[in-house]
Amino acid sequence: MSVEATHTLIVGGGQAGIAMSEHLGARGIPHLVLERDRIAERWRTQRWDSLVANGPAWHDRFPNLSFQGVDPFAFAPKDRIVRYFEDYAARIKAPIRCGVNVTALTRKPDGTFRAETSAGVIEAKTVVAATGPFQKPILPAVVPDSAGIFQVHSAGYRNPGQLPAGAVLVVGAGSSGVQIADELQRAGRKVFLSVGPHDRPPIRYRGRDFVWWLGVLGKWDAPTVAPGMEHVTIAVSGAHGGRTIDFRGLAARGMTLVGRTIAFDKGTLRFADDLAGNIARGDANFLSVLDEADAYVQAHDIPLPPEPEARTLGPLPECVTDPIRSLDLASEGIASIVWATGFALDFGWLQVPGAFDAQGRPAHLKGVTQVPGLYFLGLAWLSRRASPFIWGVWHDAEYLATRIAGG
Numbered sequence: 268m269s270v271e272a273t274h275t276l277i278v279g280g281g282q283a284g285i286a287m288s289e290h291l292g293a294r295g296i297p298h299l300v301l302e303r304d305r306i307a308e309r310w311r312t313q314r315w316d317s318l319v320a321n322g323p324a325w326h327d328r329f330p331n332l333s334f335q336g337v338d339p340f341a342f343a344p345k346d347r348i349v350r351y352f353e354d355y356a357a358r359i360k361a362p363i364r365c366g367v368n369v370t371a372l373t374r375k376p377d378g379t380f381r382a383e384t385s386a387g388v389i390e391a392k393t394v395v396a397a398t399g400p401f402q403k404p405i406l407p408a409v410v411p412d413s414a415g416i417f418q419v420h421s422a423g424y425r426n427p428g429q430l431p432a433g434a435v436l437v438v439g440a441g442s443s444g445v446q447i448a449d450e451l452q453r454a455g456r457k458v459f460l461s462v463g464p465h466d467r468p469p470i471r472y473r474g475r476d477f478v479w480w481l482g483v484l485g486k487w488d489a490p491t492v493a494p495g496m497e498h499v500t501i502a503v504s505g506a507h508g509g510r511t512i513d514f515r516g517l518a519a520r521g522m523t524l525v526g527r528t529i530a531f532d533k534g535t536l537r538f539a540d541d542l543a544g545n546i547a548r549g550d551a552n553f554l555s556v557l558d559e560a561d562a563y564v565q566a567h568d569i570p571l572p573p574e575p576e577a578r579t580l581g582p583l584p585e586c587v588t589d590p591i592r593s594l595d596l597a598s599e600g601i602a603s604i605v606w607a608t609g610f611a612l613d614f615g616w617l618q619v620p621g622a623f624d625a626q627g628r629p630a631h632l633k634g635v636t637q638v639p640g641l642y643f644l645g646l647a648w649l650s651r652r653a654s655p656f657i658w659g660v661w662h663d664a665e666y667l668a669t670r671i672a673g674g
């Protein structure tokens with residue numbers, strides 16, 4: 268059997284793989300990108316129909332290409348994002364092979380790598396694992412299948428018409444959960460939203476987008492924290508022109524907020540006694556961003572219009588002050604649960620000793636592993652907060668390319 272060889276093999280043809288290809292190409296390093304499905308597949312088939320970017324088009328892009336035909340201050344729809352990456356890959360002539368699944372990566376005694384793929388064996392001196400920060404939906408084992416209720420993860424949710432008639436519980440109030448709950452409520456569903464701890468930055472403040480504030484306040488560059496402490500649920504939305512997530516407003520329009528979903532027994536769901544605390548924490552985060560923004564404006568004497576009304580949060584709704592601790596599914600008419608409960612990593616194909624720590628997490632410093640020639644890209648907090656996002660991954664890829672070029 269013939270074995271193909273390349274210098275650097277990039278596994279994954281999402282934004283991370285494309286960014287890596289651009290930086291390697293610019294340095295004249297021969298490489299190949301393998302994508303098991305299509306370019307930017309997760310934006311195509313693992314996100315709901317109405318999804319738009321959470322950040323405006325001027326920000327959520329690579330530095331060398333703006334979104335043609337999209338207002339820089341608008342939020343690109345997911346299909347437009349797919350086209351952006353297709354165009355980008357064509358523009359940089361990225362050597363991407365689609366429909367090629369990497370099933371196993373091993374290290375040979377001479378230190379090079381051997382990838383078994385659905386299209387044969389490929390050997391490489393260097394490998395970049397760019398298979399995404401959000402790989403495997405986490406579906407907490409709370410409600411058994413035998414409960415006879417329709418359950419779907421946010422990665423499988425498409426639109427309100429997909430769910431059987433009746434009320435819906437959405438579990439998780441990060442960006443996905445809140446947007447899906449809002450969409451269902453607008454479609455006329457009775458919605459319960461299970462709210463955990465979260466950050467809630469203003470989508471815009473004093474005339475500037477939140478992504479701009481996170482930039483000038485140094486928050487995108489916030490360095491990687493201790494393993495296990497990285498995850499912060501951020502509730503933000505580019506839907507409907509971009510709106511700050513407002514739990515009081517959702518409740519005023521009829522949504523019932525509940526605490527974290529913790530148990531299910533004989534048709535009854537139980538919620539933690541943490542709703543008021545979670546809302547308070549989100550409010551504190553919101554106000555802290557305003558405080559830091561105001562301090563920045565003052566320190567730099569920038570002529571941005573003051574916006575004192577942003578600080579008026581309004582009274583808490585009754586569902587927060589007197590929260591429901593349990594719900595009987597049948598009597599509330601709840602026919603579906605949407606679990607917007609995040610994702611786990613899945614590196615079953617990466618069989619290289621030293622690539623993972625004792626807990627099975629990728630072991631690396633800014634994407635550089637202790638295994639010579641092996642790199643990770645696109646993971647949450649790879650080098651800083653921006654790492655898993657469109658803008659951030661491009662810069663991490665540049666760093667890895669300099670390491671690969673020098674190694």
Ligand SMILES: Cc1cc2nc3c(=O)[nH]c(=O)nc-3n(C[C@H](O)[C@H](O)[C@H](O)COP(=O)(O)OP(=O)(O)OC[C@H]3O[C@@H](n4cnc5c(N)ncnc54)[C@H](O)[C@@H]3O)c2cc1C
Pocket residue numbers: 278279280281282283284301302303304305306307308309310314319320321322327367368369370397398399400401443616644645646655656657658660
């Ligand atoms: C709902 C949602 C909304 C988001 N919105 C934004 C946003 O507005 N702005 C922003 O900047 N970020 C956003 N993100 C975060 C991030 O930009 C996306 O998750 C993005 O898809 C990550 O790109 P990636 O290339 O790192 O990984 P992915 O898009 O996951 O791409 C990895 C690719 O690897 C392929 N692959 C996996 N395993 C193999 C294998 N063994 N062999 C070959 N190929 C393989 C997959 O098919 C996939 O195409 C969002 C994330 C989610 C979940």
